Amino acid sequence: VQLVESGGGLVQPGGSLGLACAATGVVFSNYVIRWVRQAPGKGLEWVANVSSDVEFTYYTASVKGRFTISRDNSKNTAYLHMSSLRLYYSAIYFCAKGDAYPPGKGTQVTVSA
Numbered sequence: 857v858q859l860v861e862s863g864g865g866l867v868q869p870g871g872s873l874g875l876a877c878a879a880t881g882v883v884f885s886n887y888v889i890r891w892v893r894q895a896p897g898k899g900l901e902w903v904a905n906v907s908s909d910v911e912f913t914y915y916t917a918s919v920k921g922r923f924t925i926s927r928d929n930s931k932n933t934a935y936l937h938m939s940s941l942r943l944y945y946s947a948i949y950f951c952a953k954g955d956a957y958p959p960g961k962g963t964q965v966t967v968s969a
Contacts, residue, residue, distance in 0.1 A: 857882045857959060859951050864963030872939040875963055877951030878932065885909075885929040887954050891936045893947035894962070903949070906934060919945075941967045 863875040877889065891903040904925040905914045913925050919938075927934040934951055946967045950958035 857953065857956075859953065859958070859960045861949060861951055861960050861963040864949060864965045866966045866968060867941055868969055869941060869943055869967055871941050871967075872937070873941065873965060875936040875938070875949055875951075875965075877934040877936075877960075879934075879953070880932065882932075882953060884927075884932040884953075889925075889927055889934040890952045890954075891925060891934075891949060892952060892958060893945075893949045893965075895944070895947040900950070900958070901947075904936065938965070941965075943967050943969075 858880045860878045867873050885908055888905055888907055890905050892900045893903050894900050903916055903919055904923055906925045906927050910927055922940045924937045948962035948964050950962040952958040
């Protein structure tokens, strides 16, 4: 199973950024996909989930209304659109299937003026 995150970068507070998670070696449509993040010196923090059929999405309170998780099962890809970014959103963002530990290297998001 390989999940490769992309789309990170440097953005100013209040800006927007879109992340992607491309999956190979897995029946992508069978799994819930999670986005999690790890800020410097901290542990993994859950950010959002999208159900396998795209019907349900869930968000941690601090990103609700700012982030949108989605997926395209035909492309084996999940997405996280982030808007109104805050300084403390800076972290490495990972995607994972189900309850598994994120297998990839993540993508760095830095929010800075």
